[in-house]
Amino acid sequence: MPIYEFRCESAHEYERSVPISARDQDLTCPRCGATARRRISAPRLSRLGSSAGRLLDRTAHSAHEPGVVDRIPGARPTAARTTTDPRHARLPRP
Template identity: 35%
Template sequence: MPTYRYACAECGAFDAIRPMRESGSGASCPICAGPSRRVFGAPALRALPAGLRSALDAQHRSADAPRVATSVPGRAGRTQRRATDPRQLRLPRP
């Protein structure tokens, strides 16, 4: 079940674990049993996997100042493999 944050006017904020169907209704304060309203906050993004979090951060950074390519990327990382079968030598190359 999800955790929701509520705020009591006298005691302050507290968290309550409730079913989603009950998220819209108010909750009673666990200290004074008074009525409280639901408080909306930022999502817990730290719970995301590290790869997804870094991709979201990169997307946010590139919204205002995207990186611009200044040259054509090289062919780094590609190694030329020699064919071991003589019949492969006659095949067309890209």
């Protein structure tokens, strides 16, 4: 996500990484709580493509759409043994 500059009514300036689709929404100033509007400036896109930028984008994305996993990432799947009856081992397998 690009970084935009915001300025509140009390002239506090700060930068925030905001999705392009939400760039025109007003934010709350972290220092005084007043409404902060985006300043017209060039979005900082230089971070895009870097590993730090990808990490920040992935973190922001997972906040809204967390991934669902069925095992620990990187772990090998283990076959669940459900029976100890030896006759079940002779049953046909799919």
